[in-house]
Amino acid sequence: MQQFLDTTLGGLVLGAVYAAFALALCLIWRSTRIVNFAQAAMAMVTTYIALSLINVDVPYWVAFLAAIAAGFMLGALVERLIIRPVEGKADLNAVILTLGLFMVLHGLTALVFGVQHRGFPAPVSTSAIEVGDTSIGITPFGVLTIVIVAVVMAGLVVLFRFTDLGLRMRASAFNGEVSRLLGVRVGRMLTLGWALAAAVGAVAGLLIAGGDLVNPAFMDPFVIYGFIAAVLGGLDSPIGSVIGGLILGLSLSYVTGYVGEHLAPLVALGILMLVLLVRPSGLFAAAAARRV
Amino acid sequence: MRTTARRAVQVVCVLTTASLLAACGGAGKERPSEDGTAVGVTDSTIKVGAHFPLTGPAAPGYSEIPSGHQAFYEYVNDNGGVHGREIEMVVKDDAYNPTNTSAVTNDMILQDEIFAMVAGLGTPTHRAVVQRLNDDGIPDLFVSSGSLQWGDDPASSPMTFGWQPDYEIEGKIIGQYVKENMPDAKVGLFLQDDDFGEDGEKGARQFLDSQIVDVQKYTPGGSTDFSPQMSSFKSKGVDLVLGFNTPSYTALSQIAAQGVGFKSKWFYSNVGSDPALVGGLLASMTKGKIPAEQGVKLMDGMMTTEYIPGVDAPEDEWVKLWQKVWDEYSKKGSEKLTNYRIYGMSQAYTFVQALQANGKDLTRESIVETIEKEGASFEGPGLAPFRFSEDSHMGISGASVVELKNGASEPLTPVLVTDIGDAEIKEDDSAASDAPPSSGLPE
Numbered sequence: 118m119q120q121f122l123d124t125t126l127g128g129l130v131l132g133a134v135y136a137a138f139a140l141a142l143c144l145i146w147r148s149t150r151i152v153n154f155a156q157a158a159m160a161m162v163t164t165y166i167a168l169s170l171i172n173v174d175v176p177y178w179v180a181f182l183a184a185i186a187a188g189f190m191l192g193a194l195v196e197r198l199i200i201r202p203v204e205g206k207a208d209l210n211a212v213i214l215t216l217g218l219f220m221v222l223h224g225l226t227a228l229v230f231g232v233q234h235r236g237f238p239a240p241v242s243t244s245a246i247e248v249g250d251t252s253i254g255i256t257p258f259g260v261l262t263i264v265i266v267a268v269v270m271a272g273l274v275v276l277f278r279f280t281d282l283g284l285r286m287r288a289s290a291f292n293g294e295v296s297r298l299l300g301v302r303v304g305r306m307l308t309l310g311w312a313l314a315a316a317v318g319a320v321a322g323l324l325i326a327g328g329d330l331v332n333p334a335f336m337d338p339f340v341i342y343g344f345i346a347a348v349l350g351g352l353d354s355p356i357g358s359v360i361g362g363l364i365l366g367l368s369l370s371y372v373t374g375y376v377g378e379h380l381a382p383l384v385a386l387g388i389l390m391l392v393l394l395v396r397p398s399g400l401f402a403a404a405a406a407r408r409v
Numbered sequence: 410m411r412t413t414a415r416r417a418v419q420v421v422c423v424l425t426t427a428s429l430l431a432a433c434g435g436a437g438k439e440r441p442s443e444d445g446t447a448v449g450v451t452d453s454t455i456k457v458g459a460h461f462p463l464t465g466p467a468a469p470g471y472s473e474i475p476s477g478h479q480a481f482y483e484y485v486n487d488n489g490g491v492h493g494r495e496i497e498m499v500v501k502d503d504a505y506n507p508t509n510t511s512a513v514t515n516d517m518i519l520q521d522e523i524f525a526m527v528a529g530l531g532t533p534t535h536r537a538v539v540q541r542l543n544d545d546g547i548p549d550l551f552v553s554s555g556s557l558q559w560g561d562d563p564a565s566s567p568m569t570f571g572w573q574p575d576y577e578i579e580g581k582i583i584g585q586y587v588k589e590n591m592p593d594a595k596v597g598l599f600l601q602d603d604d605f606g607e608d609g610e611k612g613a614r615q616f617l618d619s620q621i622v623d624v625q626k627y628t629p630g631g632s633t634d635f636s637p638q639m640s641s642f643k644s645k646g647v648d649l650v651l652g653f654n655t656p657s658y659t660a661l662s663q664i665a666a667q668g669v670g671f672k673s674k675w676f677y678s679n680v681g682s683d684p685a686l687v688g689g690l691l692a693s694m695t696k697g698k699i700p701a702e703q704g705v706k707l708m709d710g711m712m713t714t715e716y717i718p719g720v721d722a723p724e725d726e727w728v729k730l731w732q733k734v735w736d737e738y739s740k741k742g743s744e745k746l747t748n749y750r751i752y753g754m755s756q757a758y759t760f761v762q763a764l765q766a767n768g769k770d771l772t773r774e775s776i777v778e779t780i781e782k783e784g785a786s787f788e789g790p791g792l793a794p795f796r797f798s799e800d801s802h803m804g805i806s807g808a809s810v811v812e813l814k815n816g817a818s819e820p821l822t823p824v825l826v827t828d829i830g831d832a833e834i835k836e837d838d839s840a841a842s843d844a845p846p847s848s849g850l851p852e
Contacts, residue, residue, distance in 0.1 A: 119644050120640050120643065123643065123644070123669050124636075124641075127634070127636035127637055127668075128637075130636075131636075232464040232468055233468055233472075234469050235690075236660070236691070236694035237694065239694075239695075243694075244667040244668065245668055245670030246670075252669070252670020254636065254668070328694050329633055329661070330690060330694065332465075335633070338632060371637075373632070373638065374637030374641050375641075378602070378625070378628060378637075381632065
């Protein structure tokens with residue numbers, strides 16, 4: 118029972134991190150209809166920026182905010198300089214560009230920061246919380262992770278559902294031409310979408326790195342797992358992304374704890390296949406009324 | 410379009426033929442003597458090569474080993490070399506990826522024309538090239554890995570030799586110590602999911618089969634969150650974890666154990682226990698970051714094994730020698746002597762010893778024969794003797810069990826010597842008292 122509780126709590130924290138990452142993917146998809154494979158690498162870069170600041174004794178939360186700001190700028194720059202030139206061409210062009218960017222960022226980070234593993238501190242304790250004289254399998258940092266992801270998700274839901282800006286972003290992504298006719302500054306909306314996504318990605322990177330080791334490849338597993346979480350949720354829905362992330366985190370945690378770590382990647386892919394077979398557009402996507 | 414393609418094909422053909430011819434020519438011109446091959450050896454030089462992870466997840470620590478080799482070879486070269494020959498070492502980065510290992514080994518054989526591979530690092534990586542080296546008759550000396558496969562079957566890999574104690578005898582020594590001193594401990598195994606973990610488990614199970622209550626594994630390069638594994642240990646009541654894992658994973662398993670509130674005694678294999686490296690990682694991962702020097706305190710009470718003296722014993726004659734060599738020959742003067750550099754220098758010492766013992770007439774065949782005949786009597790920094798013979802190419806035959814305190818190791822047992830299989834474990838301090846010659850050069 119204790120193990121089940123611990124494994125579940127661990128899975129929830131892991132799931133929250135996948136969810137944060139899936140949220141970033143979902144944001145870019147919602148605002149530009151592109152799957153950004155460079156998301157992990159961009160988050161890795163911003164995490165390194167935070168680590169460099171922390172290592173010169175900048176307080177953790179200042180570094181945290183700086184990384185988010187850096188992510189915001191990096192996202193905007195990538196959209197303007199790399200994605201914009203292929204806008205209007207086949208979608209695949211942009212996707213391939215993001216793959217290239219992934220490799221470039223990897224290489225550059227290795228050159229600038231080195232390839233060795235480095236510890237990344239957490240802002241609060243990473244020891245299990247004690248209730249009475251038994252400890253339960255969640256740490257203050259785990260709780261913080263879940264809270265931050267919940268806040269980010271709520272913020273995005275509010276943005277997209279209840280604000281004018283969110284509506285304009287969705288409209289630009291859905292049909293740029295019509296939106297332009299209606300007076301939406303489509304270019305700006307696309308840039309904003311990328312910037313927001315990279316900022317959310319930066320948060321995910323910082324949560325993953327806390328109390329862990331970072332090296333230029335530390336986000337690589339999240340390219341796949343984050344993508345699976347986002348697809349589970351339907352790529353289009355922030356809530357779906359979060360639930361997709363939690364499902365994935367819990368499944369992987371149970372499999373690792375009860376069966377064996379070597380089966381975890383297989384199970385993740387199994388879940389993905391199952392969802393795509395049963396509900397190709399994801400668990401939470403609105404049914405497509407008509408495809409033209 | 411079609412002509413372009415055809416032309417491209419022609420160009421490729423010409424280039425391939427040219428490089429093939431060049432390769433053949435290169436190998437052909439250096440095959441002189443009738444008693445054997447001496448590619449990579451001239452009257453004044455010996456060229457050797459090795460693959461190491463200079464980048465990637467296995468790089469911390471391991472990437473320092475070749476700098477130890479190079480410092481020691483420079484020291485030897487400045488003191489007249491070995492039988493008048495200077496040693497040159499080519500080091501190539503494989504990032505701990507076996508595909509890269511094959512490619513860089515190919516380069517070293519065909520382009521650099523190395524005489525021998527010395528100290529190539531890693532079980533999965535070196536496994537990818539061991540067949541190739543043996544097929545080509547290239548000496549493959551002192552592999553930097555404790556897998557059994559380098560030495561337990563000299564008939565199938567006659568050119569390959571191990572160096573450090575293999576993981577099976579380390580598992581046996583750890584197993585026997587636990588059985589005798591902690592007979593009531595509930596043991597959990599934390600294993601790297603490859604030969605390293607397998608061989609260690611095999612050794613430990615000889616003594617602890619009934620005490621082991623849980624086995625958890627991890628894949629190098631996979632997930633770094635070990636909470637599920639630690640939760641499993643916790644629920645099964647494990648109170649002693651034996652870890653056969655690399656250093657980064659020692660730090661990660663400690664953090665994960667704290668995260669699920671799992672408290673236990675820890676016993677890490679030599680490979681994963683370097684206090685300076687692991688302590689530094691642990692310190693930087695902790696809330697509020699404690700200074701790296703204090704990180705070693707986080708490892709107090711952990712047990713491990715030791716088979717060569719390390720930086721925590723500055724008064725040891727061998728460590729004095731390594732310190733002297735390192736101070737004089739390290740390329741970047743600011744870097745400190747570490748246990749990994751000492752490991753490299755200790756291996757380099759054994760290689761120089763083998764070259765000395767071989768005499769002036771050096772061929773690929775003769776060096777193998779020399780190590781088989783004389784290797785078991787080589788006196789060096791190893792706490793236990795080598796097991797080299799015609800029937801065994803296994804390296805150092807034992808280790809002592811130690812406990813870490815403030816970054817230094819305190820011995821819990823004398824040196825324990827054994828062999829693979831059901832060979833008995835005996836106390837044998839005889840090799841531990843070997844001191845280096847005053848010149849610092851093997852005689």
